[in-house]
Amino acid sequence: MEQRKGSELAWDGRRGNAWVDLQPMLDRLFFPLEQILADAAVTQSPRNVLDVGCGTGATTLAIARRLAPLGTCCGVDISEAMLDHARHRAMAESAKNARFLAGDAQRYRFETGSFDAVVSRFGVMFFDDPEAAFANIGNAVAPGGRLTSLVWRSREENPFMTAAERAAAPLLGWGAPVDPHEPGQFAWSDPDRVARLLRAAGWHSVDVVSLDVRCRMTEADLHRYARCLGPVGMILPSLESSLRDRVLAVLDAAFVEFLIDGAVQFDAACWMVSAQAGSRPC
Template sequence: MTANGDASARARSPLPLTGQPGLFDYDAELRLHNEHFRAAARVGPRDRVLDIGCGTGQSTREAARAAVTGSVVGVDLSAPMLERARRLSDDQGLTNITYRQADAQVHRFPPAHFDLCISRFGAMFFTDPIAAYTNIGRALRPGARLVLLVWQGRDRNEWASAIRRSLTTAPAPPTGGPGPFSLADPAVTRDILTEAGFTRVGFTDVHEPVFYGPDAVTAFDNVLRLREYEDLLAGLDIATAEQARTRLRATLAAHDTGSGVYFDSRAWIVTARRHGPPHPA
């Protein structure tokens, strides 16, 4: 589905992509998704929260504001993103946040410590997802909640198919291993989480457009900040790469609604509980 007036209206006013130079601004791209995610997370005032794949920390900071007498730990592999996350948290006076550069699949978290684990599009990249979620589960108290936002299949996400198609005719990478669509299949995800010790696994459909910039020119620059598309262009000869850039500009122009460049997308909010009875409040 091509972005249209309905998508533009639902997106209300677009946000500028104003992240750190060189970093793609996922917070602007995912603003509408984030509203669903924040509502599903339902962070309580005393919660101890673990945020997996926290990036530049928007979800971490929002959790910290809600957990006024609790605390939040944000975990990510990217040092530049964590640097920006720490700076933003300091600027906003949030003192109940800790950021750690770590691999959540193997990091030794304090056992049975957290009341809630959240992840906004940061939980699909584990080489061994069962081992990863087993490790994460050990960090959660019995009955603690897990709330994930993950992409549905590539064929349900126009941003993934249309942009890639404008740059290359090569087939898309398989979705069976680590990657943005590794948790797209509810049956597969349910099996992973169940084997890792979670129960009451549920899925809620999220259908919102993603935002790439206020106009096609800005969107072009933003898209080429993404490693996948940088790598695609880097593998082409000069003439072919320029043709690909021309097609990309046309694709982005076709999705310019007049109030921003939007692509259709579908995601799941996945919820589950750590096995065992909840602790008394």
């Protein structure tokens, strides 16, 4: 169990490097979600947007393009590997209004009120103290600034995202997570808990809306995805060869149900979380 939790959180090691290597494929996969978040983020014409858990920069750059030339988008992440890649992408497209900070948004000393909106695409579920994290992020946002975040709903509602883990768990001796709210992909699956956390951290006008978004990838992309990402992908290289072969066999079988005419299709079951920073208006 500890191996799974460790690889879930190792964004600045093997996992971060995997996301860099697979960036083009992951950007294609999550493009529909990127567009939804960017659309929502620019609704109120913000000037300075913070992107929490920006990874390799796809959402940061998408928002920066929409805000140019007057607005900016700043991504923050703990993974130096992903941030280096994001900076190179920004330079390649001369996105001078996109910048990137290395740090943990839970503890980073942002300038008070320096942003008027904050967004995140699957980047807020890994804080060890989410209430403290969103109190800190809230301090960085001017009163009235909006939060818009996409997070995963439950494991049960996301069978594609959990297929590898469910298939390989019996071979690896993994049991079900003891704490469903431990930091990780599905830590924000309970909408009532999400709303309580945000209100306790000083946010108001909290809204949590169910969202199902069709995502697609090629069969070739699936092969790399299943072997390189997630808890199973992280542990595969360290397995002895016979066990690794057995795990690979069950992975191939687990994803067959998602293949339609040579391509993968699945619904990403998400929550779109929104809230407002500062004191509730009278």
